[in-house]
Amino acid sequence: MTFTQMLAAAAQKNDSLLCVGLDPDPAKFPAHLHGRADAIYQFCAAIVDATADLVCTFKPQIAYFAARRAEDQLEALIAHIHERHPGIPVVLDAKRGDIGSTAEQYAVEAFERFRADALTVNPYMGRDSVEPYLAWPDKGVFLLCRTSNAGGSDLQFLDVGGSGTQERLYERVARLAAGEWNSSGQIGLVVGATFPAEIARVREIVGDMPLLVPGIGAQGGDIAATVGAAAGGALLINSSRAILYAGQDENFAAAARRVAEETRTAINRYR
Amino acid sequence: MTFTQMLAAAAQKNDSLLCVGLDPDPAKFPAHLHGRADAIYQFCAAIVDATADLVCTFKPQIAYFAARRAEDQLEALIAHIHERHPGIPVVLDAKRGDIGSTAEQYAVEAFERFRADALTVNPYMGRDSVEPYLAWPDKGVFLLCRTSNAGGSDLQFLDVGGSGTQERLYERVARLAAGEWNSSGQIGLVVGATFPAEIARVREIVGDMPLLVPGIGAQGGDIAATVGAAAGGALLINSSRAILYAGQDENFAAAARRVAEETRTAINRYR
Numbered sequence: 104m105t106f107t108q109m110l111a112a113a114a115q116k117n118d119s120l121l122c123v124g125l126d127p128d129p130a131k132f133p134a135h136l137h138g139r140a141d142a143i144y145q146f147c148a149a150i151v152d153a154t155a156d157l158v159c160t161f162k163p164q165i166a167y168f169a170a171r172r173a174e175d176q177l178e179a180l181i182a183h184i185h186e187r188h189p190g191i192p193v194v195l196d197a198k199r200g201d202i203g204s205t206a207e208q209y210a211v212e213a214f215e216r217f218r219a220d221a222l223t224v225n226p227y228m229g230r231d232s233v234e235p236y237l238a239w240p241d242k243g244v245f246l247l248c249r250t251s252n253a254g255g256s257d258l259q260f261l262d263v264g265g266s267g268t269q270e271r272l273y274e275r276v277a278r279l280a281a282g283e284w285n286s287s288g289q290i291g292l293v294v295g296a297t298f299p300a301e302i303a304r305v306r307e308i309v310g311d312m313p314l315l316v317p318g319i320g321a322q323g324g325d326i327a328a329t330v331g332a333a334a335g336g337a338l339l340i341n342s343s344r345a346i347l348y349a350g351q352d353e354n355f356a357a358a359a360r361r362v363a364e365e366t367r368t369a370i371n372r373y374r
Numbered sequence: 375m376t377f378t379q380m381l382a383a384a385a386q387k388n389d390s391l392l393c394v395g396l397d398p399d400p401a402k403f404p405a406h407l408h409g410r411a412d413a414i415y416q417f418c419a420a421i422v423d424a425t426a427d428l429v430c431t432f433k434p435q436i437a438y439f440a441a442r443r444a445e446d447q448l449e450a451l452i453a454h455i456h457e458r459h460p461g462i463p464v465v466l467d468a469k470r471g472d473i474g475s476t477a478e479q480y481a482v483e484a485f486e487r488f489r490a491d492a493l494t495v496n497p498y499m500g501r502d503s504v505e506p507y508l509a510w511p512d513k514g515v516f517l518l519c520r521t522s523n524a525g526g527s528d529l530q531f532l533d534v535g536g537s538g539t540q541e542r543l544y545e546r547v548a549r550l551a552a553g554e555w556n557s558s559g560q561i562g563l564v565v566g567a568t569f570p571a572e573i574a575r576v577r578e579i580v581g582d583m584p585l586l587v588p589g590i591g592a593q594g595g596d597i598a599a600t601v602g603a604a605a606g607g608a609l610l611i612n613s614s615r616a617i618l619y620a621g622q623d624e625n626f627a628a629a630a631r632r633v634a635e636e637t638r639t640a641i642n643r644y645r
Binding site: 126164166167169170172174198199200201202203204205206208209211212215216225226227228229230231232233247250251252253254255256257258259261262263265266272275276279 | 440443472473474486487496497499502503504523
């Protein structure tokens with residue numbers, strides 16, 4: 104089963120386009136987890152178990168684990184998702200980007216060590232920095248295209264059309280990703296929810312390719328505009344902090360479930 | 375002491391612009407290290423001890439450690455460099471790139487957990503994805519600008535000058551990095567040795583900013599052309615495989631030293 108098929112099956116089974124982002128910040132954990140050596144795993148696993156029937160994917164952000172020497176907890180978390188919630192794909196958010204021989208090492212890290220089903224990758228170094236990941240035929244690769252941060256425009260919004268028709272850098276990335284780079288249909292794109300008009304433009308370029316859209320919730324993106332703009336193909340709408348930190352006490356997982364359910368419902372209203 | 379000062383002092387003390395890249399591949403290790411749990415650390419520490427008086431920096435590539443669950447060996451290796459060879463800066467090659475709050479986590483990973491003196495960073499997400507690293511005032515940040523791989527041209531060589539004067543994307547990155555992004559003088563750039571004319575163009579744009587140049591040795595870049603093109607400011611010329619795997623047996627470190635010394639001499643001939 105390819106990543107795209109796995110994603111479609113999970114989205115259908117749970118009637119959901121919601122991706123829960125796992126960005127664990129121990130300073131925001133409820134008090135009863137403070138000081139526990141496995142607090143990151145315990146927190147994330149509780150969120151996962153409380154929301155697994157409401158999502159189409161989980162997306163752990165590796166930096167939150169790496170800063171705290173917690174790669175072992177990330178391994179355990181992804182193993183937990185595969186074991187307890189089989190069929191829910193895991194997108195490892197690591198935004199890797201390097202040349203061929205080094206990219207192969209990152210692919211081993213993501214797909215063999217951590218057992219992720221897909222990985223986020225930075226396109227700045229070009230096609231041969233993307234290809235090594237495609238050697239795992241059942242895995243997915245989400246290329247950064249148009250990111251939701253303020254500085255995203257510094258490069259991504261530059262006109263690369265030369266003296267001809269205007270073409271923004273993010274449009275070129277979309278065109279390459281959907282065309283000559285996507286020999287095997289494993290590529291998706293990351294497009295920020297803060298720019299609905301650009302989500303629509305990307306959808307126009309790439310056809311039904313999966314779009315991973317962060318920026319809903321804490322980052323302020325609009326659900327209705329996002330769902331409308333991305334219509335016509337696979338969509339994953341990520342929410343992290345608004346769900347993870349919905350509750351402050353030992354009932355945090357139940358609070359996370361309530362917000363996840365509300366978010367799924369809000370998304371489905373516009374599908 | 376800032377990173378730039380530390381780099382200049384090491385380059386002067388060892389009369390060297392050579393950066394030894396530590397990309398440990400256990401399949402290429404000499405037989406006596408096979409099967410050892412700490413083989414990666416032992417191999418790299420031996421290379422470091424054999425070459426530390428010949429280099430201006432060491433540059434470990436994190437993917438080679440992460441693919442093998444060897445972050446602890448990377449921590450031990452960098453601690454070893456700081457303890458045994460104080461004053462030789464360590465550039466962690468991780469090519470991180472993410473938004474502000476996540477970039478802060480990567481900065482903690484690189485500068486606090488691994489105790490690197492500088493980090494390579496991908497500029498695709500723009501200024502606010504670079505700024506968090508600058509909050510460590512004694513650390514350096516090398517932004518990818520023009521990379522030495524074949525696909526490097528896919529995006530980096532695009533003309534972003536609109537209908538006005540031609541400006542390649544890598545030139546824009548250089549201009550931003552040397553201008554409005556570089557509020558604190560902590561930024562350097564990565565420019566591949568396979569494109570000497572573009573090294574010269576970057577030097578023209580950025581003044582005396584440090585340039586980290588991979589692609590010498592196994593990747594085929596020309597030393598004379600590189601040194602000439604980069605004249606006018608700080609320069610680090612990286613060589614990895616040609617030095618690491620110069621020898622195949624238990625005398626591998628001595629073989630590495632010979633090649634490192636030849637490379638330093640070859641570089642110095644053109645300074």
